[in-house]
Amino acid sequence: MPDTSIGVGVIGLGRAGMIHARHLQRGVSGARLVGVADPTPEALARACGELGLPGGHADYRSLLADPQVDAVIVATPTAYHREITVAAAAAGKHVFCEKPMAMTAPECDEMIAATRGAGVKLQIGFMRRFDRSFVQAKERVDRGEIGQVVQVKSLTHGPSTPQRWMYDLRLSNGPLAEVNSHDIDTLRWFTGSEFTTVYAIGANYRCPDARAEFPDFYDNVLLIGSFANGRQGLIGGAQGVKYAYDARVEILGTEGILTIGHLDDTSVVSCTANGLLRPAVRSWMDLFMEAYRAEAEEFLRCIREDRAPHPDGTDGKRAVEVVNAGNESIRTGRPVDLKPEHKP
Numbered sequence: 001m002p003d004t005s006i007g008v009g010v011i012g013l014g015r016a017g018m019i020h021a022r023h024l025q026r027g028v029s030g031a032r033l034v035g036v037a038d039p040t041p042e043a044l045a046r047a048c049g050e051l052g053l054p055g056g057h058a059d060y061r062s063l064l065a066d067p068q069v070d071a072v073i074v075a076t077p078t079a080y081h082r083e084i085t086v087a088a089a090a091a092g093k094h095v096f097c098e099k100p101m102a103m104t105a106p107e108c109d110e111m112i113a114a115t116r117g118a119g120v121k122l123q124i125g126f127m128r129r130f131d132r133s134f135v136q137a138k139e140r141v142d143r144g145e146i147g148q149v150v151q152v153k154s155l156t157h158g159p160s161t162p163q164r165w166m167y168d169l170r171l172s173n174g175p176l177a178e179v180n181s182h183d184i185d186t187l188r189w190f191t192g193s194e195f196t197t198v199y200a201i202g203a204n205y206r207c208p209d210a211r212a213e214f215p216d217f218y219d220n221v222l223l224i225g226s227f228a229n230g231r232q233g234l235i236g237g238a239q240g241v242k243y244a245y246d247a248r249v250e251i252l253g254t255e256g257i258l259t260i261g262h263l264d265d266t267s268v269v270s271c272t273a274n275g276l277l278r279p280a281v282r283s284w285m286d287l288f289m290e291a292y293r294a295e296a297e298e299f300l301r302c303i304r305e306d307r308a309p310h311p312d313g314t315d316g317k318r319a320v321e322v323v324n325a326g327n328e329s330i331r332t333g334r335p336v337d338l339k340p341e342h343k344p
């Protein structure tokens with residue numbers, strides 16, 4: 001019988017790319033991993049070794065030329081997302097693109113136009129929308145359990161120091177993009193609205209090695225936002241916090257409050273002469289592992305059933321607009337209005 005499963009290629013074999021590649025290799029229903037690409041020889045060799053592949057592509061373009069590849073997962077540094085997505089669409093491949101979608105809104109427009117023009121799917125990697133707790137919270141909010149949502153606060157603190165390319169805001173757009181894109185998407189999702197004005201402050205407290213070469217890099221950020229429907233939002237971001245991976249959300253309504261997230265990794269608590277030990281969540285990889293699988297499964301179902309995926313290019317673009325407005329606010333020390341054409 002001919003193999004009707006969807007052939008998927010993974011482009012970029014770092015932390016995010018390997019999560020997707022491992023899921024595909026271990027079995028995501030109706031799909032098979034058919035190729036990988038990364039220009040860094042060590043990353044490519046390591047990935048092929050772990051995944052049991054005979055070889056990979058140093059240039060993503062040769063992966064795109066492989067007729068076995070029906071869809072690609074783009075998990076390179078953000079600055080390359082536009083180029084690769086546009087090339088994949090031109091080659092007729094469906095695209096799952098990691099967040100942040102791109103560096104600027106015009107880049108997002110190009111990606112949306114290219115995938116629409118080619119008639120291929122485009123999904124953005126906001127996997128929190130597929131996490132069990134987030135999904136349950138959204139259902140409960142939509143049922144009216146806490147009345148009308150009035151304020152959403154979302155924080156993400158990561159334990160590890162950023163990858164070096166992330167220090168360069170021209171390549172990464174900074175922690176607002178790399179870390180807090182998820183929080184931005186969460187605020188849009190739970191308020192059901194779009195940011196209208198943002199004010200942000202940032203500073204570098206934990207990455208002294210970035211200070212000389214990248215003086216505009218910040219590893220701590222606060223962003224306050226107002227929404228078109230009158231709701232309020234607050235985002236906290238930090239990198240290199242060491243203590244745990246910490247992602248928590250508080251949704252305040254007219255009739256109550258709902259919270260998502262916790263610091264405890266398990267319900268197991270030990271007590272010795274050294275004190276009470278409650279192991280904390282160590283990595284986003286642990287916390288959201290099943291959500292990464294669920295978002296990939298949804299992407300593949302959308303291809304099979306010819307449905308429009310969500311979160312889509314517009315969701316990705318809205319988050320990129322907020323990132324850039326936040327970075328502008330940090331630079332200028334002033335609130336930044338999102339452009340009227342970007343309001344709903």
Ligand SMILES: NC(=O)c1ccc[n+]([C@@H]2O[C@H](COP(=O)([O-])OP(=O)(O)OC[C@H]3O[C@@H](n4cnc5c(N)ncnc54)[C@H](O)[C@@H]3O)[C@@H](O)[C@H]2O)c1
Pocket residue numbers: 011012013014015016017037038039040043060075076077078080098099100125126127163177178284
């Ligand atoms: N959804 C999530 O929670 C999540 C988590 C981590 C990272 N990400 C996103 O995934 C992307 C990658 O981040 P990461 O942490 O995995 O980075 P990383 O530095 O660990 O890996 C990036 C990999 O891409 C490769 N690469 C660079 N240019 C390339 C090109 N032109 N073609 C193919 N490969 C190329 C690099 O050699 C490297 O192996 C970023 O956009 C990041 O924001 C998303």
